[in-house]
Amino acid sequence: MVSQTIVVKNKSGLHARPAVEFSKLAAKCKSDITVFFKEKKINPKSVLMIMAAAITCNSEITIECSGETEEEDLKVLVNAIESGLGE
Amino acid sequence: MKEIRVSRTASRGIAIGKAFIVEKISLEPDSYNVFQEDLKNETQKYDEAVSEAVRQLELLAEENDIFGAHLEIVMDAVLTQGVHDKILQQNINVQRALKETAVEWISMFEAMEDEYMRERAADIKDICDRLMRILKGIDHNPFDGISEPVIIVAEDLTPSDTANLNLKYVLGFITQEGGITSHVSIMAKNIGLPALVGVKEILDSVRAEDMIIMDAKAGQILLNPEKSVILKYMKQKKVFDQAEAELVRKSRFPAVTSDGHEVSVCANIGSVEEADALAALHIKGVGLLRSEFLYMESTHFPTEDEQFEAYKAVACRLEEEVTIRTLDIGGDKTLSYFEFEHEENPYLGWRAIRISLEMKEMFRTQIRALLRASVYGPVRIMFPMIIAIEELREARGLVEECKKELRAEDIPFNENIQVGMMIETPASVMCAEEFAKEVDFFSIGTNDLTQYMLAVDRGNKKVAPLYNSFHPAVLKSIQKVIEAGHANGIKVGMCGEFASDEQAVKLLLGMGLDEFSMSAASIPLIKDLIRSYSYQDAKQYADTYRCR
Missing domain, CATH: 3.20.20.60 (Phosphoenolpyruvate-binding domains)
Structure with a gap:
């Protein structure tokens, strides 16, 4: 199991569009993924769960991956968040 | 013959024709019960509705980005899981399960502090409405069935409603809600059709195919008028249309x-x-x-x-x-x-x-x-x-x-x-x-x-x-x-x-x-x-x- 903590930079946080992008990426990953935000545990393969978590700009989130492709998957997701999810 | 008066009017013109009532469709779930052994069947109905919604949304997404986001949400595994669980655990039909799941999500988003997230509640409602329409077998376009020029009678009309409307077949608009700056008023004014809005009693008074005379400038609606009255207004309409043509000419x-x-x-x-x-x-x-x-x-x-x-x-x-x-x-x-x-x-x-x-x-x-x-x-x-x-x-x-x-x-x-x-x-x-x-x-x-x-x-x-x-x-x-x-x-x-x-x-x-x-x-x-x-x-x- 690998994990990394990262800061969300999108101006309005992970609202609709970036949430959709993020969930699409997460759904492609083979590992089991959990995102930790405040006290919440979120399944990022669900866009509704990401949106409902109301992750705002400058929030710290922790992404945890476990499975055969955990290293690559974590890297893909962290890169995507860092690059602002296409925004 | 019945007469309705309207005090504030948004546009001018006379229209004479049959009423086409835009049904306010009920998206309340049907209340049928499901036998234990048929519960699996209900979850399948949901999955089929999702497939149909995906098909519709893929087409719409080519035109408008917002439907791309709807597409992702309708396929969401957690949404599906929620509906399935409700069907199987509470022994309820698929429509009730969808309604309950929708209400949960919508109220969660509506309670959020962030305005943008609150607005996403409307997206979720739109998606669930789409699924519900599919489950209830309700046709998407409320204007299907118009084959001759009619007077459109509706509770209110939104821009997405009127986007479905073939204006060639519209003689005029009467809506129960709305003011003179509402969407219908402005649209009617732009295309030069008569419109009367905020006509409180219209839906209670008129039935489909009823003959209507509307004089938008005078703020007058006549329901099922006698032949002689229709003839009188046809003459007035002719005079009005000629005067309009004359105005354009001048x-x-x-x-x-x-x-x-x-x-x-x-x-x-x-x-x-x-x-x-x-x-x-x-x-x-x-x-x-x-x-x-x-x-x-x-x-x-x-x-x-x-x-x-x-x-x-x-x-x-x-x-x-x-x-x-x-x-x-x-x-x-x-x-x-x-x-x-x-x-x-x-x-x-x-x-x-x-x-x-x-x-x-x-x-x-x-x-x-x-x-x-x-x-x-x-x-x-x-x-x-x-x-x-x-x-x-x-x-x-x-x-x-x-x-x-x-x-x-x-x-x-x-x-x-x-x-x-x-x-x-x-x-x-x-x-x-x-x-x-x-x-x-x-x-x-x-x-x-x-x-x-x-x-x-x-x-x-x-x-x-x-x-x-x-x-x-x-x-x-x-x-x-x-x-x-x-x-x-x-x-x-x-x-x-x-x-x-x-x-x-x-x-x-x-x-x-x-x-x-x-x-x-x-x-x-x-x-x-x-x-x-x-x-x-x-x-x-x-x-x-x-x-x-």
């Missing part, structure tokens, strides 16, 4: 009063296509081109070339003037590709020129496109929402910088392009004398000016009756601005609804307004009114209002 003549005072009457438009329709109405100038359409219909900030092509297309079609207002977003107008921060008071917030002066690269792109288009026709640049002389100077400074760039790049433009401003804030009224010295023209935007001057939100039903452009404060403002303009040798126009108000035309004429700009359909009538007045009379009439 529209080729200039708007000159009986004693020789000429004003210009121009069109407000919001797209290139609308410019095409102007020639048939003998309209030679555009007093307001809302450039927002380029930004709102796009998936990105429109490039210089994209804007140039659109402005050029409009400029080429008109002889007298094409006044293009620079981007006016914020308030109720937002962009799909740009996130606006939540504001407590969007109308007093980050909008129009305030955005342009902060996002300078975007603004320069627009100014360069406007300058380049000025070679092809009488383009004028107009800035919205100015409150301070510094804003005006900064915006004009950018125009000068862009001119310099174009000169250096050897790209042609009209060196003498006129630059003006909207007068729509109380601040710009109070400082009109100072502004008049630094612009080439004024255009009074009465919709916002009335709202700001009276501190009345016209979208708010509770205070809507207070919204009144005849308020002395608004009239005095208009008079003051016209005088300030004339004292400094510049022309003053008006591009708000007030300019096309039949009751206001004589007053505005008498106050000395130089240009009336309005939706194209109103122009023949207003021009005719102006020709029927004498300027001397109108001036005296304005004096009785004591606005000077």
Whole structure:
């Protein structure tokens, strides 16, 4: 199991569009993924769960991956968040 | 025969035809019970509905981005799981399970602090409504079944409703809700169809296929009239239609009063296509081109070339003037590709020129496109929402910088392009004398000016009756601005609804307004009114209002 903590930079946080992008990426990953935000545990393969978590700009989130492709998957997701999810 | 009277009317015209009632479809779940052994079947029904929704949304997503997001949400595993669990654990049918799941999600989003997330509740509702319609076997288009010209009777109509409507088959509109500034009213006015809105008892009174006579100007609806009455109104309609055709025919003549005072009457438009329709109405100038359409219909900030092509297309079609207002977003107008921060008071917030002066690269792109288009026709640049002389100077400074760039790049433009401003804030009224010295023209935007001057939100039903452009404060403002303009040798126009108000035309004429700009359909009538007045009379009439 690998994990990394990262800061969300999108101006309005992970609202609709970036949430959709993020969930699409997460759904492609083979590992089991959990995102930790405040006290919440979120399944990022669900866009509704990401949106409902109301992750705002400058929030710290922790992404945890476990499975055969955990290293690559974590890297893909962290890169995507860092690059602002296409925004 | 039954008669219904309507007190406030939005448009004119007579329509005679059968009623087509737009059913308010119930999306409440059916209450059937499901046997234990059939529960699996119910979950399958949900999965099939999702597949159908995906099929519909994939088509829609090609046209509009928002449906791309809907597509992701409808396929969401957690949403599906929620519905499945409810069916299997509570032994309820798929429609009830969907409804309960939808309510949970919607209330969760509605409870959020963030405005944008709260608005996502509407997306989720839309998605669940789509699924529910599929499950209940309700056809998507409420206007299916119209095969002959009809009078549309509905509770209310939204832009997405009317997008499905073939206007060829519409004689007129009657809605139970809505006011004279609602979507239906404005649309009907633009296309010249009669409309009566806010007709409280209409849905209780009328049945499908009932014969209706509506006289929109008189505010009269007759249900199931006798033959003789129909014949009488057919004659009236003929007279009315002939008079309308005559107005359009006369529209080729200039708007000159009986004693020789000429004003210009121009069109407000919001797209290139609308410019095409102007020639048939003998309209030679555009007093307001809302450039927002380029930004709102796009998936990105429109490039210089994209804007140039659109402005050029409009400029080429008109002889007298094409006044293009620079981007006016914020308030109720937002962009799909740009996130606006939540504001407590969007109308007093980050909008129009305030955005342009902060996002300078975007603004320069627009100014360069406007300058380049000025070679092809009488383009004028107009800035919205100015409150301070510094804003005006900064915006004009950018125009000068862009001119310099174009000169250096050897790209042609009209060196003498006129630059003006909207007068729509109380601040710009109070400082009109100072502004008049630094612009080439004024255009009074009465919709916002009335709202700001009276501190009345016209979208708010509770205070809507207070919204009144005849308020002395608004009239005095208009008079003051016209005088300030004339004292400094510049022309003053008006591009708000007030300019096309039949009751206001004589007053505005008498106050000395130089240009009336309005939706194209109103122009023949207003021009005719102006020709029927004498300027001397109108001036005296304005004096009785004591606005000077």
